[in-house]
Amino acid sequence: MSKPDILQIGPYPPQDEAALADRFTVHRLFEAADPAGFVRDHADRIRAIATRGELGAGRALIDALPRLEIIAVYGVGYDAVDLEEAAARGIAVTNTPDVLTEDVADFGIAMMLAALRGIVAGDAWVRAGDWATRGPRPLGARVRGRTAGILGLGRIGTAVAHRCAAFGMAVAYCDPVQGEGPAAWTGLPDPVALATRADVLVLTLTGGATTRGLVDAAVLRALGPSGLLVNIARASIVDEAALLDALETGALGAAALDVFEGEPAVNPRFQALPNVLLQPHQASGTVETRAAMGRLVLDNLTAHFEGRPLPSPVIPLVSGKEPPS
Structure with a gap:
């Protein structure tokens, strides 16, 4: 029996590459000299996409694959996947939540300590x-x-908040999606109010259109010349031009950043600043977490092709839709 064909958008660690190749026929788009031609040549066989959070899968790619059934994201963020198109086509989408929560939260605290000390x-x-x-x-x-201000009180934001409390910090938060947190933490109605209260503003929101540019010049002014911004979420949440201006003029005290627009290319204005800590998008970068992420991608793909429930669906396969044989 032939192995299902998978389009891999970007590289994974070697052990995950080997595991995928053992169970599936893998077509590595990132190695193609002509990506568009590569997709055209293999489109009629591709039944799954294996991607990374920052790479995603856009509408044009999804539409170019008529037999696509599932998109498996290596990472917790799925804002770079066109979820609307996937849902309309009945395509399942999975990510790798939970397995990276603790390490990302640890890294956020490490960045905060490194910047302040x-x-x-x-x-x-x-x-x-x-x-x-x-x-x-x-x-x-x-x-x-x-006071630690947590913008986004999901899994990672909650884990960061607990760690901040353990360091003897007061915790405030803002998250219109998750609602109220523990009574010991102070809920605030919007990012400006949160930044006004906070000494350290930690970003743990999901990316996407609804949060793009949410941390703008007004939020940065409210955080102020003694404030610290820590971003372990998505670069798109921050108005990067406003952030650079605030850091250069002293309107914002400092920033600790793990994500950037256009990464891995980073705006050289950041590299010239003494009041910013720069990291190469490595908040989940431990051997243990990356191994768990790779296993969960493999488990989601395997479960789909064996007709079992997906371990971590963002969009489950539409009920009653049978994958093509």
């Missing part, structure tokens, strides 16, 4: 010999007693 700059200070020749680094800022 100058950990990366301190390492560079010692390596350059400046400790011996120029003396101690400038003092950092205490975490305890500050």
Whole structure:
């Protein structure tokens, strides 16, 4: 019996590549010299897409694959997938939630601590010999007693909030989708109100059209010249031009960023700023989490082709729709 054909949009870790190739016939779009021609050549055989959160699957690609049944996302974010088109076509969409929650939350806290305490700059200070020749680094800022504002109180936002509370921070939040959090945390009606209350604003919202540019110049002004913005969510949530202006003028104190518009190419204005911590989109980047993400992608695809319920559907297969043989 032939293996189902899968279109892989971007590379995965080697062990996940091997596991996919063992169970499926994998067509690697990211290796194609002519991606559009590659899709045309294989379109009549492709029954699944394996992609990553930031790469997704747009309408043009979905429409080019007449036998497509499922889109499996390696990552929790699925805003780069055209969900409307997938739903209209009866195409299942899955992601990899839960398995990365704890590590992403840990990384958000690590970025907050690194930014407030100058950990990366301190390492560079010692390596350059400046400790011996120029003396101690400038003092950092205490975490305890500050207010953490969590914008997006889903799985990751809740995990970040619990960690902030454990560090002795007050917790405020804003999330019109998730509703109210624990009574010990302060719910606020909008991002400006949250930023006004917060010393550290942590972004844990999902991306997409409804959150694009939500953190704008007004939110950044409300966070203020002593505030810290931490983004472990999606770059699209922030008006990047406004963020750069705020950092350059001192309207915002600092930022710790794991995501950027157009990544991996980063606006060089960021690289010139001393008040920003830059990370290469690695909040979920542990061996353990990436292995669990790969297993869940494989489990979703395997379950679909064996006719079993999907472990983590964003859009389940439409009831009564039988996959083509």
